Amino acid sequence: MIDISKLTAQKAHMIDREIEKVFPKNGLKNLDDAVWYHLGTGGKRLRPILSIVTYEALGGKDQKILPFAASCEILHNWLLIHDDIEDGDEVRRDKPAVWKKYGLAHGINVGDYMAQKVFELILSSDVDNEKKFHLIDSMVKTSIRTAEGQTMDINLRENNSPEEKDYLDMVTDKTAHYLTVCMVGAAVVAEREEIIPKLIKFGSEIGPAFQIADDILDLTVGKGRKEIGRDVKEGKRSILAIHCLGKCSDGEAEKLLKILNKLPEDTTDEEVSEVKRLFEKHGSIDYAREKAEKMKQEALETVKTLPEELHEILEFFADYLISRKR
Amino acid sequence: MIDISKLTAQKAHMIDREIEKVFPKNGLKNLDDAVWYHLGTGGKRLRPILSIVTYEALGGKDQKILPFAASCEILHNWLLIHDDIEDGDEVRRDKPAVWKKYGLAHGINVGDYMAQKVFELILSSDVDNEKKFHLIDSMVKTSIRTAEGQTMDINLRENNSPEEKDYLDMVTDKTAHYLTVCMVGAAVVAEREEIIPKLIKFGSEIGPAFQIADDILDLTVGKGRKEIGRDVKEGKRSILAIHCLGKCSDGEAEKLLKILNKLPEDTTDEEVSEVKRLFEKHGSIDYAREKAEKMKQEALETVKTLPEELHEILEFFADYLISRKR
Numbered sequence: 001m002i003d004i005s006k007l008t009a010q011k012a013h014m015i016d017r018e019i020e021k022v023f024p025k026n027g028l029k030n031l032d033d034a035v036w037y038h039l040g041t042g043g044k045r046l047r048p049i050l051s052i053v054t055y056e057a058l059g060g061k062d063q064k065i066l067p068f069a070a071s072c073e074i075l076h077n078w079l080l081i082h083d084d085i086e087d088g089d090e091v092r093r094d095k096p097a098v099w100k101k102y103g104l105a106h107g108i109n110v111g112d113y114m115a116q117k118v119f120e121l122i123l124s125s126d127v128d129n130e131k132k133f134h135l136i137d138s139m140v141k142t143s144i145r146t147a148e149g150q151t152m153d154i155n156l157r158e159n160n161s162p163e164e165k166d167y168l169d170m171v172t173d174k175t176a177h178y179l180t181v182c183m184v185g186a187a188v189v190a191e192r193e194e195i196i197p198k199l200i201k202f203g204s205e206i207g208p209a210f211q212i213a214d215d216i217l218d219l220t221v222g223k224g225r226k227e228i229g230r231d232v233k234e235g236k237r238s239i240l241a242i243h244c245l246g247k248c249s250d251g252e253a254e255k256l257l258k259i260l261n262k263l264p265e266d267t268t269d270e271e272v273s274e275v276k277r278l279f280e281k282h283g284s285i286d287y288a289r290e291k292a293e294k295m296k297q298e299a300l301e302t303v304k305t306l307p308e309e310l311h312e313i314l315e316f317f318a319d320y321l322i323s324r325k326r
Numbered sequence: 327m328i329d330i331s332k333l334t335a336q337k338a339h340m341i342d343r344e345i346e347k348v349f350p351k352n353g354l355k356n357l358d359d360a361v362w363y364h365l366g367t368g369g370k371r372l373r374p375i376l377s378i379v380t381y382e383a384l385g386g387k388d389q390k391i392l393p394f395a396a397s398c399e400i401l402h403n404w405l406l407i408h409d410d411i412e413d414g415d416e417v418r419r420d421k422p423a424v425w426k427k428y429g430l431a432h433g434i435n436v437g438d439y440m441a442q443k444v445f446e447l448i449l450s451s452d453v454d455n456e457k458k459f460h461l462i463d464s465m466v467k468t469s470i471r472t473a474e475g476q477t478m479d480i481n482l483r484e485n486n487s488p489e490e491k492d493y494l495d496m497v498t499d500k501t502a503h504y505l506t507v508c509m510v511g512a513a514v515v516a517e518r519e520e521i522i523p524k525l526i527k528f529g530s531e532i533g534p535a536f537q538i539a540d541d542i543l544d545l546t547v548g549k550g551r552k553e554i555g556r557d558v559k560e561g562k563r564s565i566l567a568i569h570c571l572g573k574c575s576d577g578e579a580e581k582l583l584k585i586l587n588k589l590p591e592d593t594t595d596e597e598v599s600e601v602k603r604l605f606e607k608h609g610s611i612d613y614a615r616e617k618a619e620k621m622k623q624e625a626l627e628t629v630k631t632l633p634e635e636l637h638e639i640l641e642f643f644a645d646y647l648i649s650r651k652r
Contacts, residue, residue, distance in 0.1 A: 031477040082438060086431035105412035105480050108434060112408060113473035115441055119466045129455050136462060140445045147439035151357040154431050 054186035078114035149174025176207020229272030380512035404440035475500025502533020555598030
């Protein structure tokens with residue numbers, strides 16, 4: 001049985017050692033220390049682990065995947081650092097967000113620095129130039145799509161009649177691609193390019209499902225913060241909000257939008273509870289759960305079309321990403 | 327005689343056409359339109375022109391340098407977009423800065439998007455993989471150094487006894503490398519890698535001199551803004567401030583630091599004039615001019631060691647970058 005905490009325990013050390021190669025522990029004040037501060041707030045190293053185990057399942061026995069795997073973790077983390085600024089989030093994993101601790105200017109610059117280190121890591125890989133290009137090209141395309149998804153996410157918060165399709169397009173761009181790229185990179189390094197289209201299909205099914213699970217977690221246990229309902233405060237057009245708006249009365253919709261459209265700092269916990277009650281009343285949480293489950297089932301069907309050696313780990317990840325409790 | 331406005335008139339169209347390939351004119355709202363808004367505020371396209379004319383002087387007769395040259399312009403502009411946020415600058419080239427017009431969240435995201443488009447442009451170049459690899463590697467190293475320089479710049483603003491060496495290290499990292507990379511890329515595409523070390527030497531001399539000229543312009547005509555003394559308001563440890571602090575009395579130093587350390591919005595124009603008077607009294611502006619001139623002369627000596635076909639254009643740029651009036 002695969003177990004995420006065992007995988008983290010096994011692989012985290014290798015990943016962090018790779019990251020240390022490009023972020024000196026005694027580097028520039030307010031730069032490298034800020035990177036390590038952020039990385040030290042936790043995180044499950046999910047993406048590099050997905051990359052490594054995919055590579056190993058494809059027969060990779062060496063360490064050639066490590067720089068790329070580490071670059072996936074750095075990509076994820078610089079996106080978080082900039083996201084926290086963009087969303088006005090002052091807390092990340094129960095600690096002050098980088099921009100709160102180091103100031104806005106350093107916060108932006110630290111993210112920019114890490115975004116370049118993604119490529120420094122890939123360039124340092126012990127693979128031939130053809131593969132390096134493919135890895136860089138995949139990472140560039142992914143990062144562009146992610147920025148487009150972020151634009152769609154911000155734009156959607158000003159939309160008072162959002163549709164589920166807008167949401168699914170947005171999360172596919174914002175979340176799915178940069179989950180998928182971890183597996184794509186593994187296929188490139190393992191010289192199994194022929195399976196990439198199916199990995200992308202799997203990622204495009206499991207990625208949005210992962211984000212839906214995240215939307216639900218925000219209202220139940222909070223997303224790595226003690227705060228419940230942060231998405232509601234930020235006015236995110238989550239799948240819950242979109243479903244509820246489609247089901248509720250005009251009066252309820254007006255109330256819901258009024259709360260969503262308030263500034264985060266002006267939204268009270270009582271208002272979050274009110275929104276949650278509306279979601280429950282109209283079955284929006286159940287709907288989201290079913291939607292995620294359905295997409296997971298589709299992803300599991302896609303897994304069956306992939307080489308057998310990938311089945312166990314991809315089935316595990318599909319399940320873990322959707323069913324995780326935090 | 328080379329003339330910058332003629333060069334701009336000749337080359338700007340080619341550069342913009344290249345940029346249009348990666349930023350669709352009808353792209354995502356608050357993303358591609360924000361890029362074009364920013365690019366439309368002006369700018370002399372100095373860096374891509376430097377890249378193109380270097381390539382042409384080295385014998386390049388085709389258009390293979392264009393994607394890289396365009397990528398230099400995009401690099402410059404995303405740095406400006408993020409810099410404006412980091413410095414709290416609300417105005418860029420007499421128009422609202424991107425973050426003021428589109429909001430902070432989009433402002434950060436637009437810069438992140440453009441940073442990736444730098445690589446999309448390079449990857450689209452019609453050159454062999456070996457050269458692409460070299461171009462990407464140079465761009466990544468440059469961008470990392472630039473982020474380090476930005477950290478040093480922000481850190482220096484909290485230093486009440488800054489030294490000239492700190493300043494020169496900072497501007498070399500923050501400004502010189504990404505001016506130099508334009509010429510380095512031209513040498514790579516023109517297959518003249520052997521001259522790169524000397525181009526880097528030239529850039530490391532002319533880059534800081536260019537920044538010193540900029541420091542002076544800020545106090546005389548303003549840097550692309552109607553506002554004079556923005557650097558003073560932002561508390562920048564310019565070479566003027568550092569020289570003055572080394573020459574003035576303890577009382578004057580206290581006064582100078584008090585003004586520099588105020589928040590930009592709390593610094594009055596009268597205080598800026600007071601600082602300017604202190605700089606004049608202690609000969610700091612003349613000192614900076616002489617320093618820039620001396621570095622320019624060193625750069626011109628370096629030009630003599632480069633192939634003759636580069637002399638005219640590099641001499642022109644050395645002179646233009648230091649002697650420009652705005």
